[in-house]
Structure formats: structure tokens, C-alpha cells
Amino acid sequence: MMTVRKLNSITHLRSVGFGQSVPEQSLWLLHWFANEIDIDINGDISLIFNTNSGDYGSHHYRNDEQLLEPLPWGYQYYSLGNIHREGSLRLPHHVFQLEHEDGNRARIIIRVREPNQRIDRVYITQHYGTSEHRGTDYDPQYTYEITADLLRAISKFSMDSNDINLLMSLRDHFRSSADDSQLSEMRNTSCSIVHFEMVFPCLN
Known part of the structure; x- marks a missing residue:
């Protein structure tokens, strides 16, 4: 498992290069996500939609390539943002359109404690490009852990x-x-x- 860099502020996000190390479509997806969760004063994150129903393209992520740390007992990884998966809730048009234009590569991965749907880890990542012939693996170069503080900051930007x-x-x-x-x-x-x-x- 590679060490995943953690971003906890707009300054950190800026330092890794938005549009380069953090692709544009990943930040749009992250902005949407930041407004679809509840964060309490302790930084605990709760979902306001159901990952088990496939909302927003959500599905289990098995971490086969060992991109992230092994799951503790009672937790599950989910991937969000696949525009080709059916779900009772769909991503907003501007996110859907950008993902469509970029090849549907950007994803958010969340670590969820079941069954209460509490989140303790949030990551942004993206699939390798088709020219790299890596199948559905995620690219560790474009994978970052996002803290609750950064999610709060991003959610303040109105869209x-x-x-x-x-x-x-x-x-x-x-x-x-x-x-x-x-x-x-x-x-x-x-x-x-x-x-x-x-x-x-x-x-x-």
C-alpha cells in the first residue's frame, strides 16, 4: 500500500496543483459530495443518502490493488461518481457532463462504518487513462485523502x-x-x- 497524501485545507489543495495533480473533474465531484453530507462539530461525517441503494453510482470498492489501508472490522469502502451506474439518485448535470467529457474517470472513495453509515475516511482518486492499459485500477498519483476541514471549506463555495x-x-x-x-x-x-x-x- 502506498502512502496517500492528506489534504486538509484550501492551501494544501492549491499546493498540489489544481487542474494537474488534482484534476478539475475531481474537485467538481468533491464540491458536490461536500454538500451531500453532514459534518458535526467533532468532524464526524454522516451520509444523507444510501450507498446500498446505488445512489450516485455508489458501489462496494474492494481495494484489490491495495491502494488504501486494509479495512477494520465493521467497515466497508464505497466508490461514488460512476455516471454509467444506475441509481435512484443521479449526479447533478454539471458533474455528470464533466465526467462524460473526461471519460468517467474521477471517483470519491469513502470508508463507511456499517450499518449506521458513518464516514471516517474520504478520498478522491481517478482511474488510469485507457492508453495506460490498467483496466479499472485507480491511479495512486491522483489519490488524496480529504479531511472534514477541507470538505467544510469546499462546501462554502456556492454553486x-x-x-x-x-x-x-x-x-x-x-x-x-x-x-x-x-x-x-x-x-x-x-x-x-x-x-x-x-x-x-x-x-x-
Whole structure:
């Protein structure tokens, strides 16, 4: 098993290179996920959908390539984000479209304690490209553990039907000097969130 790098802040996410080490489609998927969970004051994460019903393309992940640490008793890994799997709930259009264009490679893997559906590990990863002939294995180079603190930070970025380019704008401005506290204050800024590219100058 390889050591999986842990990301616990927007600064850490920026440091590994959004659009490079963290592909664009992975961050869109992560933003969706951050808004589909509950995180309590202790950092404990709970699902608000049922992985056993196949919602959002969820299915058991067996960790055959030993990408992640072995499961303790009572836990199960699930993979989320496969747009070709049927489920009672579907991914939002902007995530579905980006995955379709990129070849349906980005995934979130969660470690869940059953039967209460409590999560204690969250990872982003992606399948190897078809040209690499690795089948359905996940690429450890693009695999990161995501902490509850980073999930909270990402969930604060608003995305609605009027602003589906938000995270693309975030990518374009990852070289800015805005730190985590400034990004958190974005919710209270007078700049328009719809035109996110205007927010960063206000935070400098």
C-alpha cells in the first residue's frame, strides 16, 4: 500500500496543483459530495443518502490493488461518481457532463462504518487513462485523502444554475495570494459570487 497524501485545507489543495495533480473533474465531484453530507462539530461525517441503494453510482470498492489501508472490522469502502451506474439518485448535470467529457474517470472513495453509515475516511482518486492499459485500477498519483476541514471549506463555495463555472474560476485563481481565512470570508464579501473571478482581488 502506498502512502496517500492528506489534504486538509484550501492551501494544501492549491499546493498540489489544481487542474494537474488534482484534476478539475475531481474537485467538481468533491464540491458536490461536500454538500451531500453532514459534518458535526467533532468532524464526524454522516451520509444523507444510501450507498446500498446505488445512489450516485455508489458501489462496494474492494481495494484489490491495495491502494488504501486494509479495512477494520465493521467497515466497508464505497466508490461514488460512476455516471454509467444506475441509481435512484443521479449526479447533478454539471458533474455528470464533466465526467462524460473526461471519460468517467474521477471517483470519491469513502470508508463507511456499517450499518449506521458513518464516514471516517474520504478520498478522491481517478482511474488510469485507457492508453495506460490498467483496466479499472485507480491511479495512486491522483489519490488524496480529504479531511472534514477541507470538505467544510469546499462546501462554502456556492454553486447554482447561474454559476456552474465557479470551480473553474477557482482553478484559474489558485495562484492568488488569498489564504484560507480570506477564502472563508468570501461568504460575507460584497463581491458577486456569480462573477467569482472578481472575488479574489477583493480578498487581497
